[in-house]
Amino acid sequence: MTHRFLRILGAVGAACAVGIPSSLAAQDLITRDRVGLPDAPNTMTFRLTAYDLYSSDDATRTAFEELFAEFIEARPDWKIETQIATDNIGQEQARLLEQARAGRGPDCAMIDSSQLALFKSADVLTPMNAHWSEAEIDDLFPFVREAVTNEDGDLLAWWWFTDLRVLYRDTRLVPDAPQTWEELQAASLATVDAGKEGVLFNGGRWEGTTFDWLAHFWAQGGQLVDDEGRPVFAEGENREKFLTAINFYKDLVDSGAAPPRVTSIVNYDDFNAAAAAGTTGLFIGGNWQYGQLRGTLPVEDFAAWEVSAIPGPSVDARATGTGGWTIAAMSDDEDAVRICAEMIREIYSGQSNAIQGLLPTSAAQYERFDAFDGPEYDVFAQALVDGQARPGVPIYPEISNNIQILIGDVLSGAATPEEALDAANAAVQAAYERL
């Protein structure tokens, strides 16, 4: 007994002797605002979101800490000064743009894919062609390649993951995936009869509301802006399609297929909470929520949840919004740009997608990582065929803002769809004149 105890003690001691220095080293290398040793002679500043290296999820954070530690240990002369971006994307990105224009921006930064066009037009991004091969750029999905390059073929950013919106359903309540708006409404009412809330979707004042709703507008072929970037969503056929899509939402709420509280939903996490509480059987959410549900729900409950493409006005008319994040260099220092590109390549592009289950932007990466072998990725890949990115024009944030207002007014009964659309169009056109 004594010998066995001593053996165990010895083993624990040895484990501590090996483990403690490495954990101390990791703590030294990665702090809340730095990666690398504080006295490293070279510095690259990097603004990033709080969803990876500084994630509140322990497993995600640990995985990224290891990747960053390995990256910086291979470059002992460098340190990365990290700046955490707030989750108010519009404000954060506008501030980043202003800083970049004044020459005070970080060397390297994450830029929301919907805002990338603003940074391109402001000419604040440094080309990274030297660090990527033509073949790698060609392998990007077409809508991604178009967004990250300019007319001269310069690679101005690396779009490292994309996302899309899908319909989640509890198959115990809704066995078959609704294919059309009509089927969705009927399925939602069936869940209401079963004591649930009906279908949930974003309807409050935030970008998610516009982005999720746009799928219904785009499914009909609607366009927000013309080729010159002028807002045309309230003109001609676009107006009819716009009103049709708004009336679809209105019918969902008026018929009780969706609860009135959707106008207060400003976070995808609300859907996870409702699914975990068992109060809903249908919601329109992001593809990343599949992994979150897997970690939240009991195994038998999670097994009942499936994803499918967002229903359209008809079976053949479908669309889904695609988003995601890019990383771009903003520095005149060639070495800082190189470190930025190497960081993207070694940490974010591929590795990070696999860790977080985020959809890669090139076909090759789906083949490269086993993490994308699940059946849900087949659904996501099929839905991506109908994927549509938000227009990369400076007026888009204001269009989005007014669509959020419009949806809130219509669903709460404060305005008719026509009145709300006219008001939104007037506000957007006035803003467009000022831009």
Add this chain to the structure above:
Amino acid sequence: MTMSDTPVAAQKAPRRPKRARPAAWPWLAPALLMLGAFYLVPILDVLRLAFGDATLLRSVESYGLEGIQQTLSSPALPGVLWVTVVFTAASVIGILATGMLVALTVVRGEMRGLWGMSALRTVVLTAWVVPGIANGLIWQMLFSEAPFGALNSTLAVFGIAPVRWLSDPSNAMVSAAIANVWQGTAFAMIVFYAARKGLSQDLYAAAAIDGAGPFARFLFITLPQMRAAILVATVLVTIQTLNTFDVILALTGGGPGRATEVLSLFTFNTVFYNFDLSGGSALALILVLIALLLTVVYIRLLGDRPDQDK
């Protein structure tokens, strides 16, 4: 007449050598420089931008009144101003009333030696140190209309139907005001507590002898004696409320529709959604003017009146 005959009072005292009065500006300069750098320059820059056509994407290219004219003629502005008036009035009245109630309760409790008055003060102050965004998120969870929402679940225990706290435009305004009052009460409480502690107990003793009841004592002694404190609290709370947007941003984002979009949030959206730096600056000037105007009104209404006070 000799010198010795001269009355002492009539003798001129020997003049002290006139000491050079030290110049004030060297002492004031640091404060003026700091104020100028951190307050005056930004205000002047806002003024400059308001008369320009700058956006977040380009600098000012021309100056004129066109930008201000467009901002003032925005179809959304009247609605936003009305929302601001309602939110500010509800918040200021709510904050002052609850602040006064808590302050008087604490003072009364202390006078009676009740246990827990310090704890009550501390609890109220705790809300004050919570950042606005966190305050909004806390109340968002409480007001959640999901079947498992905190307040609605509690109401359900008593058989009360769920309330549409945030999805109904009228209720959303009330909810936003409640969240703001919860946070702002502490400031008014501190001001009123200090003022009430400074009042002489003799006045209350005399009034009690004259047969004045609690309400009469509050109306004719406490309120008039605390007029200065009420003025200060009213002005500061009003300005603070006019500038409030973080609570609303986190709680409702200004929605549903524009139901809770106050002027400060509208200004924020104009700059960060519309990228209209000049339009946002013009709106910021309107905000400053409203705050100044209300301050003058309060001073007129509540300020010292020599004919009454002396």
